[in-house]
Amino acid sequence: QQQVKQSPQSLIVQKGGISIINCAYENTAFDYFPWYQQFPGKGPALLIAIRPDVSEKKEGRFTISFNKSAKQFSLHIMDSQPGDSATYFCAASKGSSGSARQLTFGSGTQLTVLP
């Protein structure tokens, strides 16, 4: 059972355009939603994260929009650059009594920004 569904699988954007990656989750107990960025041959690295008590978080050109009622969140990359070409993973986690938090990942989006 895929608890975090991510789309699209791949995305091609022109330089300067806006890249949008969407994720939907099923478990309403999730309370932390990070996005990870992965370059070829490297491990994922935390890009930006949001908690459900806010609807938007912005860090530079990267923005997370969060819709709690729809159980959806998305990553927007403004003024996309060729250096943003990477695979992006959304994730979610929840607290669990007596157990460590775990990250549940989406399936990933391969973003290509054309020069």
Next chain:
Amino acid sequence: NAGVTQTPKFQVLKTGQSMTLQCAQDMNHEYMSWYRQDPGMGLRLIHYSVGAGITDQGEVPNGYNVSRSTTEDFPLRLLSAAPSQTSVYFCASRRGGFRTGGPNTEAFFGQGTRLTVV
């Protein structure tokens, strides 16, 4: 600081062979975990540990063993490799072990081990 170090970076195994993927972190993180990354499936949790001497299963534990004798090291053992275990394996660590509530702290990933089982 080196962060999270995985060795080897590449490995080819024959079906039935065993091997150990090494993972070490120098950040004194309590929590360590192993994921496998397969195309179109994201990262799936294999095993994790909340501190030395404590390990538990993740989503896809079959065919893998782990141990945590020190805070720094968390090796992953493949007992009898199968082609279905061909994947890229990532080790990750973060502060915080056996905690409830509150957001995760940042997870730091190693550079991965690309394993091919033929």
